[in-house]
Amino acid sequence: STETHSKTVLVTGAATGIGKAIAEAFCNCGYNTVFADINLGEAAQNAKRFQHASAITLDVTQEADWQTATTEIVERYGSLNCVVNNAGIGLPLNIEEIDHEHWQTILNVNLTGTMWGCKYGVKLISQYGGSIVNIASVLGKRPVANVPAYGASKAGVINLTQSTALWCAEQNYPVRCNVILPGYIRTALMEKALSEAINPKELLKHFASLHPMNRLGTAEEIANAAVFLDSERASFITGSVLPVDGGNTI
């Protein structure tokens, strides 16, 4: 039918990788789905394949973009029920190499961007009911040596998720807020790390071996968890930290 579905989701960083897979999974579960990204071309390409999907330019670090996007979504679909804060960046720079610009850039996209997503998510979803799903990383819980800014940003996302969950529960808002910790997933982010490695094959084997299940995860496996967390089946789950990591954080 040409009528819109009853639930609407906004996914950030939906041009590629995990965000693209998450947005596609919500499309397949009958949501009106908004593919949001700084890369509008790719996002629009992805959205075109689904009837109840659209693409929007959204730089998660810009509050004005959130204001415009959320207003447009409610005008178009009549509600906003879920925000998935997936957009993120992660380049390695150890504590001796780190500089202010690197720190600011990583924290700005990963943590500040997720903060805006939570703020505007709460503002809209408290009116329509639904949930916020944040994408952190196993590195936010279990740090490694060479990505201090990334790890700190993701630890911040975990804490931000839980304070948002508490606030919504205390206000009696119909909004749950949860965070997924993906293990190592084969995406553009991973390809970049591999391409810069001296021995990519060894590095790939190494990444697989970090998971007791001895393989990398897939973007679809992260998407399944995101769809579950927003579903009615997760109706008593808020503030939870869900590793989807083949056992990495055990």
Ligand code: NAD
């Ligand atoms: P990716 O690089 O493939 O995709 C990231 C997307 O975010 C891109 O489409 C990019 O254009 C978009 N983006 C970047 N900055 C943005 C901004 N300011 N505003 C809006 N969009 C922006 O990365 P991915 O591997 O799919 O990662 C997605 C999320 O999952 C990230 O938060 C990442 O930290 C997290 N994660 C990834 C892995 C992994 O192994 N790939 C593991 C753990 C966590």
